Amino acid sequence: MQDRNLSEELKFQFKHGGMHIKLIFVNVLVFALIMLLALIGRTTDQEVLFNTILDKGFTLQTNLRDLAFAPYGLITSIFSHFSVLHFLFNMIFLYFAGNMFRQFFSDRRLLHVYIVGGIAGGIAEVIARQFMGQYPAVLGASGSIMALFIAIAVYRPNIQLNLLGIIPLKLYVFALIYLGSELIQMTQIDGIAHFAHLGGALIGFLSVQNIHSSSNIINWTESLQQRVLGFFSGRKRKGPKLKAQKGGRVAKTDEEYNMEAKAKQQKIDKILDKISKSGYESLTKAEKDFLFSQSNK
Structure with missing residues (x-):
């Protein structure tokens, strides 16, 4: 194992650690900025x-009038935390949720589920607050993380976890217990955005439904x-997907691509x-190589 100092290790992890590690880095940087601004304010x-x-820059305003002036809160809030324990x-x-997710899906899909789950969670919280008549500011990555967790729990429900290191528990049972507690507590005034968690969970569930269809919510956002990137780069794709073959590029139809x-x-x-x-050790070398190659796409 190569010895690296802290700076080299952080650079290595950011480059090679996967999308969940990159998202943790972003959350760390935003948290550090928030703590710095709070310190400047206090001193x-x-x-x-x-x-x-x-308040206005890093949180999601649940009052519709305030939200209209700060809609960016739907994004900034899913990377923001104001307390050390919450963070x-x-x-x-x-x-842990991201690590499990990457065993089955790509880094790009992880990013989309994180962002879409967080936005949906924020919207769910805003809608709920209109009926409750209370308009607290909301922040935190919980809705995004819940989307990743529920996606795995629905896609591979029989993964076994050891709760507290000693209690064997199927992943779907753990997910049901967690969702049940959210439903029970969602009408309580406890400073927790339960509706955001449930909104994220809904995206997690939908993200693994009809997973090969263009109507799948995450496939749709990726498309x-x-x-959008093609439009802004001036290279908007107009033809079918292409595949490289010896002697040139040959058109691949959408049907071939989906198959x-x-x-x-x-x-x-x-x-x-x-x-x-x-x-894992029962796999052949070819199966291990194939699984590794897909997890890095």
Whole structure:
């Protein structure tokens, strides 16, 4: 194992650690900025000003009038935390949920589920607050993380966890207990955005429904992202997807592309079932190489 100093290790993890690690880095940087602004506010005569900047810049306003002037809160809030415990708990949860997610899906899909789940959670909280008549500011990555967690719990419900290191529990049972507690507590005034958690959970569930279809919510957002990027780069795609072949590029129809994607996912599912029954070491070298190559796409 190569010895690296702290700076080198952080650079290595950011470059090679996967999308969940990159998201943790972003959350760390935002948290550090929030703590710096709060410190400046406390040590100067401008505490009210800096508190306003923190509130309006990093939180989601649930009052519709305030939200209209700060819609960016739907994004900034899913990377923001104001307390150390809230931040640490969410980052630990993100690490483990993200690590499980990457065993089955790509980094790009993880990013989309995180962002879409967080936005949907924020919208759910805003809607609920209109009926409750209470308009607290909302922040935190919990809705995004819940989307990742529920996606895995629905896609591979029989993964076994050891609760507290000693209690064996199927992943779907853990998910049901967690969702049940959210439903029970969602009408309580406890400072927790339960509706945001449930909104994120809904996206997690939808993200693994009809997973090979263009109507799948995450497939749709990925396609939308490509169209938007193509528009701004001036290279908007107009033809069918292409595949490289010897002697030039040959057009691949959408039907061929979807069939290949479905066949590839079926192969992944077969390998994962083999792991669940006989363990990782039962895989052949070719199966290990294939699984590794897909997890890095």
